[in-house]
Amino acid sequence: MSEKNIDLTLNIWRQESPEAKGHFEKFEEEISPDASILEVLDEINNRLEAEGKAPIAFESDCREGICGTCGLVVNGHPHGPLPKTATCQLHMRNFKDGDTLYIEPFRATAFKVLKDLIVDRSGFDKIQVAGGFISFNTGSAPDGNAILISKELADQALDAAECIGCGACVAACKNSSAMLFVSAKVSHFALLPQGKPERYERVQSMVKVMDENLFGSCTNTYACEAECPKGISVLNIARMNREYFMAELKTGTDE
Amino acid sequence: MIKLDSKVPEGKLSEKWTNHKFNMKVINPANKRKFDIIVVGSGLAGASAAASLGELGYKVKVFSFHDSARRAHSIAAQGGINAAKNYQNDSDSVYRLFYDTIKGGDFRGREANTWRLAEISNNIIDQCVAQGVPFAREYGGTLANRSFGGAQVSRTFYARGETGQQLLLGAYSSMNRQVNLGNVEVFPRREFLDVVIVDGHARGIIVRNLVTGELEKYASQAVVLASGGYVNVYFLSTNAMNSNATAAWRAHKRGAAFANPCYTQIHPTCLPVHGEGQSKLVLMSEGLRNDGRIWVPKKAGDNRNPNEIPENERDYYLERKYPAFGNLVPRDVASRNAKYVCDEGKGVGGGKAVYLDFTDAFKRIGIDAVKDKYGNLFDMYANITGFDPYKVPMQIYPAPHYGMGGLWVDYELMSTIPGMFVLGEANFSDHGSNRLGASALMQGLSDGYFIIPYTMGNYLGTEKPEKVDVERSEFKEAQQNVEENINKLLSINGKQTVDSIHKRLGHLLIDKVGMSRNEKGLKEVINQIRDLREEFWTDLQVVGNAKSINQTLERAGRVADFLELGELMAIDALNRNESCGAHFREEYQTEEGEALRNDEEYKYVAAWEYKKEGEWELHKEDLEFENVKLATRSYK
Amino acid sequence: MSQLKQFFNSSIGKKLVMATTGILLILFLVIHLINNLLLFGGPDAFNQNVALLESIKPLIRVIEVILALIFIYHIYNAYKLWWENKKANPEKYAVSAKKENSTIYSRTMVITGSVIFIFLVIHLYTLWGKYNFGMEGSENYFEVIKTLFANPIWAAFYFIIMIFLGYHINHAFQSSFQTFGWSSKKYTPLVKKIGTFLAIIFAVGFASIPVYFFLISLGGQG
Known part of the structure; x- marks a missing residue:
């Protein structure tokens, strides 16, 4: 599969701890075009370790673009310049011999840098704990075919549910807004009949926790959609806004 | 000294679980909140267990080494989940799913467990639909539904190529609801490093906080291990980078028997290796075999463009050898045959790959229909390899994927350490010597949603364990043990990196304890692994300290365990003088090259008790087959 | 905090405020533009209209107060959001990819908005203020405008600002639809086109006035 190797200059963010001041460290590398960018980091780390130097801390897990663990910013693009691709699926054949890359962590107040390229995304979990579920207990489910759901609706819900929770939307947004992520979650449940009973409480609780966790507001630049490795649509944000307005109109009016 | 008691209930197979559920102790709702339960792992099994136990009112603590519980590797399962719903009216039934699974596992699984799995399969689908999957x-x-390897009916439920993700998000959301309600507490970025045993029962764990480096002690009245599978022992596998055997292995060293470690599944549809720098192998869902046809050129060394090779010069070897199942033979059969054709020199793309061709499917159902079914997999393939599968056939090759072996558990999913339950891939239970596609998700969720909530009650109701304090000597001893291990790793100060040793272990294992094994190779590899382990402990370089994030240290601990597990895999494979399922011993095959079982002598589960480093005692759990006739597995 | 207050303090609530006030301001601009275009009809047509509005002065005053409140809320809310968003994202990347993942219109709302804000203050002084407080008995409003734009600096200033206005509206219109939740695969492309159309109409329409009077002034001299 491989053609010949390419030479790249990599400027990689190093930061000892959340409090420490970070800086770029420069690496000149000869790289196989078939390697993924994380494999390039693996190789650099292997060499650093052999030399007794601290390897670059970065996170990744499935390396199939589905777990959402990995997340680097390459030349200003969360997950790199290739559309609809997670960092782990970014192969070096997408770069040219002689290119210079800047590799940084996701940057946002809500995503504290823990070390080098590792950030803390626990805010996402908190948002989901607030309402990202359907309330029912194991064992009480009716037959799977008891509720008919049109193929179109199921597909739409899945389009939203495909979100891998990586945080690229926050990293791409000039306001570090988490609206694409939250709206994908809200949409997934709001679209399905199973999620309807709690739709209003859900969107209110999730938005509340989102706001509490230092994410910014959406100003509709749509950078999130452009950088999302799963191509989650900003139409979800519009849907979440609708849900939120309806929730405002429909709840708390009877008391 | 371990005594294996499978606790399989008496009675008719189809009534065992129902009767057993009635016979087990129940705890009244008000008392449940007095029990603390620790769950290690937050994948399908762990998250579903935490959710269900939380719903019942137990106080649950969940530990995960990921930054978020949602990242567990269950998320990467693509193809689907089986259930005996018979929605397609194609003669499916609980019995058929049970039989397919037992047969697919080459009659090395426990009948009662497998039946229960098939029985519960339908509830899982209902459960997941209600959750909003x-x-x-x-x-x-x-x-x-779609059909999947090893079955002649369409019983696989799916969500594009992301079924695992959707099911995990379902379980994760149910768990989050319990977090919201205060019944479950999640501890991310914590790595399990030891189990604490008090008076013979599992009563707590020691974890390392991966951010601060601190060792933390947690006490509970029962421990649930749902820490996943171990095939990352091969270095290159379809598992996630962080998947490891450490939790299971440390528990093993504390007295949990490890069963059938040599049953490792090599998945047939993965992307081929591109070079030494490769970090993992990427799986393409087996669902692809539904519409794709597998072939190699008839002539060895034929390196023409595949589209230029005429039909009569192609060998659709699976369709030729197994006309009834064709491309849908079980995974082990598909993998082994790929290896054979490549060994004959007919492999493509450098020799270690076969074609998976969709040309006929494009003609039959149209490109759009194929795109609808597998679009994301096609995109992934194009992205990784740089080739467009809509134009050129895909190249695939087998890769280690799943460990059927794992910690031995009884019918109630309890290990040989009382109070420690093992769920999901971490246990050995339901798949025998080979797992069929779309049944790992089924097992993880069945264990978590529908089995542990009952059996946990039985244990707690029978034992009525008291709360213990983390200041007890047992906790201190365990913590000290972990600390010593970490200090040892940090003080070797040698020259080799963790990955370089792991890679070498992987090469040894895939070569000699991979798709095809023999006595000579196994004997050799045992010594080679011992030597490598020696090298590891004398010449390893772990940079940094234990007081903050140190990923090298994390990996070093895992590889240390793999180096012991690898040896046991070889020992187990050497002990099993037969071929069954994924375990193929070259000495034991039919004239046609098919696996040859030896039911007389090896119809047992091999459960290994840890004695000391490099020394194990074998315990056998005899397998009774009262409801199926032991047949030679044939997919012809 | 009352539920309503909480709503308007939420990130989505604040968006709603921006969008609602923004759309009202666009409506105001439509009326403003129609009035402006009467300038092309000559002094009589324009001054007649001025006289008409003068006859309903109390109503106009009420509208002006409401309009001022809308402006103030729009501007206040915008700066508040800008400040909060700045805090949410204090660090920039070494290399910016913004050009590739978003439009310049969407990123520069606070800049174009600020320019328009500054313009607004000046505009109130030069024309609205002049009309309401500074006109001498013999002057008519048409003449005031004509005189102002005969000055090339004022003409150029107004002309340039209208380009900023166009930029602002181009994003604002479709953005408010998104905020209201009225986005869909089917209609959003059309909404975007309408937004761009409006932006051009406003920019060209408003800018044509200073250009027209400036050219007239040249003609008068030559």
Whole structure:
């Protein structure tokens, strides 16, 4: 599969701890075009370790673009310049011999840098704990075919549910807004009949926790959609806004 | 000294679970909140267990080494989940799913467990639909199915190529609801490093906080291990980078028997290796075999463009050898045959790959229909390899994927350490010597949603364990043990990196304890692994300290355990003088090259008790087959 | 905090405020533009209209107060959001990819908005203020405008600002639809086109006035 190797200059963010001041460290590398960018980091780390130097801390897990663990910013693009691709699926054949890359962590107040390229995304979990579920207990489910759901609706819900929770939307947004992520979650449940009973409480609780966790507001630049490795649509944000307005109109009016 | 008691209930197979559920102790709702339960792992099994136990009112603590519970590797399962719903009216039934699974596992699974799995399969689908899992639907609004390897019926439920993700998000959301309600507490970025045993029962764990480096002690009245599988022992596998055997292995060293470690599944549809720098192998869902046809050129060394090779010069070897099942033979059969054709020199793309061709499917159902079914997999393939599968056939090769072996558990999923339950891939239970596609998700969720909530009650109700304090000597001893291990790793100060040793271990294992094994190779590899382990402990370089994030240290601990597990895999494979399922011993095959079982002598589960480093004692759990006739597995 | 207050303090609530006030301001601009275009009809047509509005002065005053409140809320809310968003994202990347993942219109709302804000203050002084407080008995409003734009600096200033206005509206219109939740695969492309159309109409329409009077002034001299 491989053609010949390419030479790249990599400027990689190093930061000892959340409090420490970070800086770029420069690496000149000869790289196989078939390697993924994380494999390039693996190789650099292997060499650093052999030399007794601290390897670059970065996170990744499935390396199939589905777990959402990995997340680097390459030349200003969360997950790199290739559309609809997670960092782990970014192969070096997408770069040219002689290119210079800047590799940084996701940057946002809500995503504290823990070390080098590792950030803390626990805010996402908190948002989901607030309402990202359907309330029912194991064992009480009716037959799977008891509720008919049109193929179109199921597909739409899945389009939203495909979100891998990586945080690229926050990293791409000039306001570090988490609206694409939250709206994908809200949409997934709001679209399905199973999620309807709690739709209003859900969107209110999730938005509340989102706001509490230092994410910014959406100003509709749509950078999130452009950088999302799963191509989650900003139409979800519009849907979440609708849900939120309806929730405002429909709840708390009877008391 | 371990005594294996499978606790399989008496009675008719189809009534065992129902009767047993009635016979087990129950705890009254008000008392449940007095029990603390620790769950290690937050994948399908762990998250579903935490959710269900939380719903019942137990106080649950969940530990995960990921930054978020949602990242567990269950998320990467693509193809689907089986259930005996018979929505397709194609003669499916609980019995058929049970039989397919037992047969697929080459009659090395426990009948009662497998039956229960098939029985529960239907509840799982209902459960997941109610949670909002957006399964694929027909135009009329009913659930859609597809067929999968090892079955002649369409019983696989799916959500595009992301079924695992959707199911995990479902379990994760149910768990989050319990977090919201205060019944479950999640501890991310914590790595399990030891189990604490008090008076013979599991009563707590020691974890390392991966951010601060601190060792933390947690006490509970029962421990649930749902820490996943171990095939990352091969270095290159389809598992996630962080998947490891450490939790299971440390528990093993504390007295949990490890069963059938040599049953490792090599998945047939993975992307081929591109070079030494490769970090993992990427799986393409087996669902692809539904519409794709597998072939190699008839002539060895034929390196023409595949589209230029005429039909009569192609060998559709699976369709030729197994006309009844064709491309849908079980995974082990498909993998082994790929290896054989490549060994004959007919491999493509450098020799270690075969074609998976969709040309006929494009003609039959149209490109759009194929795109709808597998679009994301096609995109992934194009992205990784740089080739467009809509134009050129895909190249695939087998890769280690799943460990059927794992910690031995009884019918109630309890290990040989009382109070420690093992769920999901971490246990050995339901798949025998080979797992069929779309049944790992089924098992993880069945264990978590529908088995542990009952059996946990039985244990707690029978034992009525008291709360213990983390200041007890047992906790201190365990913590000290972990600390010593970490200090040892940090003080070797040698020259080799963790990955370089792991890679070498992987090469040894895939070569000699991979798709095809023999006595000579196994004997050799045992010594080679011992030597490598020696090298590891004398010449390893772990940079940094234990007081902050140190990923090298994390990996070093895991590889240390792999180096012991690898040896046991070889020992187990050497002990099993037969071929069954994924365990193929070259000495034991039919004239046609098919696996040859030896039911007389090896119809047992091999459960290994840890004695000391490099020394194990074998315990055998005899397998009774009262409901199926032991047959030679044939997919012809 | 009352539920309503909480709503308007939420990130989505604040968006709603921006969008609602923004759309009202666009409506105001439509009326403003129609009035402006009467300038092309000559002094009589324009001054007649001025006289008409003068006859309903109390109503106009009420509208002006409401309009001022809308402006103030729009501007206040915008700066508040800008400040909060700045805090949410204090660090920039070494290399910016913004050009590739978003439009310049969407990123520069606070800049174009600020320019328009500054313009607004000046505009109130030069024309609205002049009309309401500074006109001498013999002057008519048409003449005031004509005189102002005969000055090339004022003409150029107004002309340039209208380009900023166009930029602002181009994003604002479709953005408010998104905020209201009125986005869909089917209609959003059309909404975007309408937004761009409006932006051009406003920019060209408003800018044509200073250009027209400036050219007239040249003609008068030559």
